[in-house]
Amino acid sequence: MKADLEVSLIHDGTYWIVRHPTLEARGRTLSELDQDLTQRLREKGDFPASSQVTVFMGFDYDTIPTWIRQYAYHYFNRYVLLRL
């Protein structure tokens, strides 16, 4: 699946946070996160207004404690379609 934008995803105990060299968005739920990211992208203006943007959110496994990594090394990745 081809993405227009790739960001890393973490959870800090309270918020889901996505980071990219030029932007950051957050939300208590993934829906809130998507809304916040949509808003940030609109404000940045890198994509045309009313366009659809496919975002790849790769979960950064460094979020999970080290001792668990021997049992599993993947959490999840998301592809999200945002309408600006």
Added chain:
Amino acid sequence: MAGVNRRWYSGMATTEDWWAVWLGLIMFLAGLTSIWGWDLVGWMAKTGTWVWGDFSWDKALKATGYQEWHPLLSLLVTYLVFTALTCLGAAAMKLNLKRFFAGWTLLFVMTWAVWIMGHEAHFKASVNEFDKYGLSWGLSLGGGFSYMLALVVGLVIGNFFKGFAEFLREAAKPEWFIKTAIVYLGIKIGLMSIEAASFTFELALAGIAATFVAYLLFWPIVYTLSRRVFRLSREASAVLSSGISICGVSAAIATAGAIRARPVLPVMVSMLIVIFAMIELIVLPGFYTAVAPNQPIVNGAAMGMTVKTDGADAAAGAILDELMRANAEANLGVVWQEGWILTSSIVTKIWIDMFIGVWAFLLALVWVYKVERQPGQSKVGVIEIWHRFPKFVLGYLLAWFVYMAIATLGPELSGTATQGAEVVEGPMRKMMFMLTFVSIGVITDFSKLKGMGKLALLYAIALFAIIAPIAYGVAWIFHHGMMPPTA
């Protein structure tokens, strides 16, 4: 995005799962060179049986191949080779190399000290060997005593010397060690398949039944119990159900990822799983041996369905194998070949492991498109199945099939191929098991159960009142009457 699994080959150099494959295949290939007359694994040390008051290094320790070597030289080379390989893996995995090296060295020394002690004749020798060693009494516990002693040493450190346990923690990686051992076990199963192909096929086939039971029977029962009786949230119920029903921590993480749960949830459940797996490991082998001493394969398969985490299951299977064979020799007058009971517990577990990716993918579809429906917004990639596939299984299957292929396509090579293989699937595999036992004890701190209240109670009820009895019943249905070949 350093910690992100982006491509299909992500993690090949940096994860324990893949490093189990690499460590496994390096020794698999080294052992295979015996086909060309080389002995690249003969330096490996192995333990021998000795009698209290008559200790000598020549009796307690020896090289598997290089007979002219002093036993301690063989042990030193064993240490150097495995230290180099594990430190290479540790560096690639970005562990703290100095702490890993120091911890690994202490673990290695403790492991071999315990292993040698466990081979004292009064503990290990079977009743038929009493005359050979001049014994008037003995416990006849076989190699199982070494495993139990290793576990006790690890648990004492993990629960009473917590500072020391913390120091060892960087190197105490039971899942890494056991997955490497399971790749070595693939060689053993390959060799066993040569001798008893139809039996191995039956075992593999019966193991499939366990997969259906774990996913389609255990999971819904535990999920319903969590939701209806314990009133847990959908997310907590799903994560806990997978952890208890399927393959422990891996399943809890996979399920939590599939339903996009906050990471704290699988972390809490994982702590429960690790501690309860240790309780199962201590209780079940002796219990099964006592209540069903004439059902070796049923007991092994039940273990595979009941004990969560690969490390604890393989460890419990190994103890069960030793205890049941020693008991059968003493009380039933039959000598079963080593490894079949262990194999039945691991084959069952590996089937369950392999399908966690598929199960998590199905759960993800249900969650994304039904439970938290956001039409057209979020998509689940099929590659998520691959990311969750346990990679050590690839090494295990490769080793198994190569040795089966040699037996089938080049039977004249079987003899020479077996020479190298026996060192890898014998002393090397057992050393990795011993390291697993010490490590699994070191990382288990029972005091972590405090404060888990409702979750711990639910886990205990589900495990001992639902999973264990049903698993035993299903294992009996599919494996009843199967007996290991005699030695």
